[in-house]
Amino acid sequence: MTESPYKLFTVIIYSENSVGLLNQVSNIFTRRCLNIEDVTASLSSAPGVHKLTITTESDRPTMEKVVGQLEKIVEVIKVGLYTDDDIIYQEIALYKVPTMELLQSHELETIIRSHGARILEMTPEYTIIEKTGHRWEIEALFDCLKRYDIRQFVRSGRVCVTNSPVEHIDLFLEKQRQRQKQSEQ
Amino acid sequence: MSQEHAIKQTTIDKTTSITGAEALLRSLVAEGVDTVFGYPGGAILPVYNALYDFKDLRHILVRHEQGAMHAAQGYARATGRVGTVIVTSGPGAANCVTGLSDAMMDSTPIVLITGQVGARYLGSDAFQETDVVAVTQPITKWAYQVRRAADLPEAVAKAYYIASTGRPGPVVLDIAKDAQVGMVENYCHRHVNFIRSYNPEPETSPAAIAEAAQLINSASKPMIIAGGGVTGAGADALLQSLAEKAEIPVAATLMGMSAMPADHPLFMGMAGMHGAVGVNVATNRADVIIAIGMRFDDRVTGNTATYAPQAKIIHIDIDRSEFNKTVAVDVAIHGDAAKVLEALLPQVKPASHSDWLRLFAECHQAEDAEVYSRELRRSGSEPMTMGEVADKISATAPMGTIAVTDVGQNQMMTARYFRCSAPRSLITSGGLGTMGFGLPAAMGAAVGAPDRTVCYFGGDGGFQMTIQELGTIMQYNIPVKMIVFNNSFLGNVRQWQQLFFNGRFSQTPLLNPDFVAIAAAYNIAAERVADRADLQAAIERMLDHDGPYLLDIAIDPTDMVFPMTPAGRDVDFIMLTPDTTYSHD
Numbered sequence: 001m002t003e004s005p006y007k008l009f010t011v012i013i014y015s016e017n018s019v020g021l022l023n024q025v026s027n028i029f030t031r032r033c034l035n036i037e038d039v040t041a042s043l044s045s046a047p048g049v050h051k052l053t054i055t056t057e058s059d060r061p062t063m064e065k066v067v068g069q070l071e072k073i074v075e076v077i078k079v080g081l082y083t084d085d086d087i088i089y090q091e092i093a094l095y096k097v098p099t100m101e102l103l104q105s106h107e108l109e110t111i112i113r114s115h116g117a118r119i120l121e122m123t124p125e126y127t128i129i130e131k132t133g134h135r136w137e138i139e140a141l142f143d144c145l146k147r148y149d150i151r152q153f154v155r156s157g158r159v160c161v162t163n164s165p166v167e168h169i170d171l172f173l174e175k176q177r178q179r180q181k182q183s184e185q
Numbered sequence: 186m187s188q189e190h191a192i193k194q195t196t197i198d199k200t201t202s203i204t205g206a207e208a209l210l211r212s213l214v215a216e217g218v219d220t221v222f223g224y225p226g227g228a229i230l231p232v233y234n235a236l237y238d239f240k241d242l243r244h245i246l247v248r249h250e251q252g253a254m255h256a257a258q259g260y261a262r263a264t265g266r267v268g269t270v271i272v273t274s275g276p277g278a279a280n281c282v283t284g285l286s287d288a289m290m291d292s293t294p295i296v297l298i299t300g301q302v303g304a305r306y307l308g309s310d311a312f313q314e315t316d317v318v319a320v321t322q323p324i325t326k327w328a329y330q331v332r333r334a335a336d337l338p339e340a341v342a343k344a345y346y347i348a349s350t351g352r353p354g355p356v357v358l359d360i361a362k363d364a365q366v367g368m369v370e371n372y373c374h375r376h377v378n379f380i381r382s383y384n385p386e387p388e389t390s391p392a393a394i395a396e397a398a399q400l401i402n403s404a405s406k407p408m409i410i411a412g413g414g415v416t417g418a419g420a421d422a423l424l425q426s427l428a429e430k431a432e433i434p435v436a437a438t439l440m441g442m443s444a445m446p447a448d449h450p451l452f453m454g455m456a457g458m459h460g461a462v463g464v465n466v467a468t469n470r471a472d473v474i475i476a477i478g479m480r481f482d483d484r485v486t487g488n489t490a491t492y493a494p495q496a497k498i499i500h501i502d503i504d505r506s507e508f509n510k511t512v513a514v515d516v517a518i519h520g521d522a523a524k525v526l527e528a529l530l531p532q533v534k535p536a537s538h539s540d541w542l543r544l545f546a547e548c549h550q551a552e553d554a555e556v557y558s559r560e561l562r563r564s565g566s567e568p569m570t571m572g573e574v575a576d577k578i579s580a581t582a583p584m585g586t587i588a589v590t591d592v593g594q595n596q597m598m599t600a601r602y603f604r605c606s607a608p609r610s611l612i613t614s615g616g617l618g619t620m621g622f623g624l625p626a627a628m629g630a631a632v633g634a635p636d637r638t639v640c641y642f643g644g645d646g647g648f649q650m651t652i653q654e655l656g657t658i659m660q661y662n663i664p665v666k667m668i669v670f671n672n673s674f675l676g677n678v679r680q681w682q683q684l685f686f687n688g689r690f691s692q693t694p695l696l697n698p699d700f701v702a703i704a705a706a707y708n709i710a711a712e713r714v715a716d717r718a719d720l721q722a723a724i725e726r727m728l729d730h731d732g733p734y735l736l737d738i739a740i741d742p743t744d745m746v747f748p749m750t751p752a753g754r755d756v757d758f759i760m761l762t763p764d765t766t767y768s769h770d
Contacts, residue, residue, distance in 0.1 A: 019330075024322050024323075061509075065506065065509075065510060068505055068510075071506070072504070072506055074326065074327045074347055075382050076382055176384070180379045183379040184379075
């Protein structure tokens with residue numbers, strides 16, 4: 001059996017923090033009918049550089065073309081394309097569950113311990129449980145809490161850092177600083 | 186940018202405060218702009234008010250904003266400079282969308298300045314408010330909204346830097362009314378030549394160049410395919426040097442057609458759907474293809490699965506995202522075509538490929554017998570063809586004449602039979618195929634290149650899509666020589682209906698007005714040519730006339746563009762007539 005060419009890719013986009021950037025980025029995925037599974041926007045370690053983390057299912061040749069087109073956006077500094085082997089990643093989820101039902105079951109402590117979750121807030125009406133981990137771990141806790149009537153659930157997009165010993169964005173920015181010096185001369 | 190157009194440094198007295206509108210105009214001049222194409226309206230009125238007393242800019246008032254865009258494209262393509270357009274918000278900006286998309290496809294440097302409603306009305310569906318940045322982002326290189334007057338000089342500097350560098354393209358500056366009427370304290374224009382997130386001058390890999398040279402030096406059947414990027418980079422002469430040094434035949438995409446003189450012995454004609462037989466046959470026999478500043482468009486490649494099966498492909502392009510986009514390449518050289526060719530030339534060894542060149546000559550013989558003869562050598566009372574008109578004009582017009590085409594059969598016939606003698610002498614809507622492009626683009630080309638003859642070649646369909654620009658041509662006496670191929674049909678669609686839809690001419694016949702009378706109403710000299718016997722003299726009268734001139738030429742509606750590789754077929758599946766295909770033993 002041949003392996004499906006489709007897999008989950010994580011695209012990390014380093015950019016300036018400009019209005020409308022997300023629109024431009026999502027346009028490039030839309031044109032190729034790629035569904036964005038999740039998206040996270042945050043600061044990066046480089047001063048003033050923002051970081052968008054997007055996951056999508058596709059094949060590598062398509063994703064390489066997407067990366068090429070993303071890098072053409074003027075405000076985009078650098079784009080990296082990764083599979084799960086290249087990155088350390090986490091997601092965070094919150095579950096809002098009725099407190100009474102949880103307490104009645106006497107399983108609360110077991111659930112929290114076995115899933116490595118924690119309780120953020122507990123009121124007589126509801127309990128907020130937080131879980132960070134990979135997608136399947138978050139889903140496992142969801143399945144486990146289902147019987148207690150989950151009132152609200154939310155899962156964040158993926159946050160990730162690469163496992164490369166080299167920080168490509170820093171190298172790129174250093175190169176650009178050299179260019180800037182030359183352009184000023 | 187040439188010496189004559191060296192950018193003026195504008196540094197105003199530090200104590201000066203000026204309006205944003207005036208700052209915009211001064212910054213345009215500082216960026217080397219001398220001509221703008223535009224149309225006023227509510228949200229851009231402060232700029233037009235400042236323009237009233239501003240003597241350093243020539244404003245060409247068009248008749249429709251789409252015309253302004255295509256005129257600026259023609260201007261940019263004829264001069265190599267950035268074309269500039271000013272329009273109002275809402276409908277004014279929306280009317281520019283086709284031109285932006287066209288300029289994006291054909292890598293034409295344009296700065297479009299759109300007025301926008303006041304900042305406090307943004308997002309409120311105010312009168313003539315369109316979200317221009319959102320609408321234009323997918324079809325521009327950069328789209329940016331300016332809301333404060335103080336930000337204008339830098340935004341203008343960035344706009345011209347982005348539009349003109351790297352792979353050129355259109356830029357939109359959407360300027361809210363507040364920014365136009367607000368004051369700029371201590372106005373000072375500084376050029377931008379660095380943006381952290383943008384690198385238009387990639388370092389070219391010496392290893393890739395060496396690998397390419399090695400492939401070229403060992404090739405026995407090499408071919409160059411030159412695209413619009415050759416002229417964009419000013420690499421026309423270098424292309425010719427490379428071809429001559431190693432005796433490599435040169436084909437061109439539609440966008441690259443004037444990169445090499447048509448009469449050069451190594452120039453083999455156009456590649457792709459209506460290209461030269463020799464070029465398309467050779468593509469699938471070549472052992473090395475050197476693709477320069479072109480993007481393997483589907484009209485060039487036909488079926489990509491069978492394209493150039495024997496060739497190692499060297500692809501030189503300024504835009505890295507073009508590599509392996511539609512066709513897998515063996516050596517990708519990321520860089521400016523001129524810089525790459527300069528580095529490559531010394532490593533290419535002189536060579537001779539006379540056996541290989543014979544293939545082109547043999548194919549040309551067959552093409553001449555089957556296609557050229559029918560198109561160019563009709564006689565007597567047979568109806569005229571577009572090809573023979575383009576051929577005659579080409580023979581009669583002065584060296585360096587610029588042909589600007591519309592889209593369709595007129596475009597293909599002009600590309601095939603008008604022989605370019607200098608760079609930047611075929612201006613056409615390549616990637617987008619915009620009917621209505623030709624007339625305003627010709628107008629812009631004539632404004633930008635007043636020393637060159639500019640001929641517009643269009644069909645009766647496309648001519649009527651932007652016919653209102655006759656008003657602009659009249660107002661500024663722009664000396665465009667207009668050739669309307671009048672067959673009372675949307676000819677190219679008719680051709681596809683004839684070949685692929687059983688001759689069912691759905692919505693392609695046109696009932697046309699009297700174009701000579703229309704020209705007369707605009708005070709433009711014009712004549713109708715219905716007989717072959719009158720053609721040459723009419724062409725001479727047109728070319729000798731001082732000012733615009735229109736020839737309305739009766740064309741055989743059954744005339745079709747051949748050779749033809751139908752869309753999606755193998756590039757060497759070449760129809761010479763509706764019933765015969767070419768086969769090379």
